[in-house]
Amino acid sequence: MNPNIQASDSAPKEKNTQSTQQLPDFTLIGAGLVGSLLAVYLRKRGFAVDVHERRPDPRVVGAYAGRSINLALSARGIEALKKVGIDREVLGTGMPMKGRIMHSTSGATTEQAYGKEGEQIYSVSRGGLNQTLMSLAEREGARLHFEEKCIQVDPIQKQIVLEQAQAPTIRKQAYQRLIGTDGAYSALRDYMMRSDRFDYSQDYLPHGYKELSIPPTADGSFALSPDSLHIWPRGTYMMIALPNPDRTFTCTLFFPFEGNPSFNSLKDPNDIFGFFQQQFPDALALMPDLVDEYLRNPTSSLVTVRCAPWNLDSDHLLMGDAAHAIVPFYGQGMNCGFEDVRVFDELIDEHHERWDFIFPAFSAHRKANADAIADLAKANFIEMRDKVADPDFLLRKRIEARINQMYPNRWTPLYSMVTFRPDIPYHTALNRGKVQDTWMDQLMKEGDWHQNFGTKAMDDAIARGMETYTESL
């Protein structure tokens, strides 16, 4: 460890030069959400950290258009921020959301709380959070090098090739330990794929997404209730809206690429307006720039990436989306990446800088959890776009909330396990959720709970069922 290292920020600007300076303990590729938080954690332990980020510094040039304007931050992410004392700073800028509000085509709304009283998730600005984390990383002493894109990794020579946007020049940079926090299309992972017995898969959803917006009302108020996530579920597609502190909402339309209706079929301004008038009339009334935004904003794809192992020997590691990109329907991609960082830090405590233990242990420990949340995220798309409009589904959720109230230590709904219980690993939540589903199927058959919700008969049926329910997995 070399906490006092000076320098490769006076990085050589000449072509094809090799840094001769003392190397930092860790070199990170990518100063996104996970890379910046990891840099904070590593600096807090006194390691020297260099981060190479392909984009310009967003604090200088303004936030770049990321994959979404805002993100839902929940307990796993908050837990990781808390450990380095920055949870309050981040939550102070977030918009608490206590539940979801579903909008039907008639404009009627139905509410569903996310959890118990006091349990909420937070809509935070992606750009703002990234900039905060970058500044904290620098304040702790990490060196961030912007406009340096890693275009090659040589694990044998232990050097990366960086393309600098400014000159442009190419330079080589040696490293001791390299961590790829460079997102779903990771350069490090590209090179790991060439190593023997490295598993890799990626699959795209047939749906893409487009961001739209709802501005404040004429008197400057929020146009919709700001303490909830809004959903317009429409069977095979949906739109959602998350509040922002500036009283706007960022809407995301998740829509098939092909077929009818689809991004491919909906291109004409009149058709776009007509379609929204038919499917999202209450939202359309709040979206004065809809057609312009729809035509102007990009349509992006949604990928799931799985790979294993996440380490190559004890010097190369993947973390965050570079190791496990997932679809956004559980609002967990960043939260899972932040949890990666916390777990990695716990492994350093446990194995005292034995990287030959820590890197493979991290990969083994996190892989099953990342696979679980990838599966849950895909399943939640169907729940959000389709089931949340179904009265039977909503009744089932209300009954689960009642069970949780009666047996708080034995029954936690799946959504709550994933979103509010960092002490329950994702794969345990997935398995417990499956058991609960079967158990709930049975309970739903035992009475007409639409008629008898909240009666003694319902509580008795729950109590009988709980005699056979076991939550341990």
Ligand SMILES: Cc1cc2nc3c(=O)[nH]c(=O)nc-3n(C[C@H](O)[C@H](O)[C@H](O)COP(=O)(O)OP(=O)(O)OC[C@H]3O[C@@H](n4cnc5c(N)ncnc54)[C@H](O)[C@@H]3O)c2cc1C
């Ligand atoms: C539409 C949408 C909505 C989402 N909503 C949520 C949500 O509500 N909650 C949630 O938890 N998650 C959400 N996610 C997921 C979340 O965005 C990601 O999980 C998270 O951004 C992963 O962080 P990361 O740092 O691993 O990767 P990234 O955020 O992708 O950061 C990677 C960084 O590496 C840099 N980089 C890439 N390649 C190179 C290279 N070759 N050289 C140098 N630098 C490089 C990039 O410029 C970037 O700064 C959402 C995702 C999408 C697509």
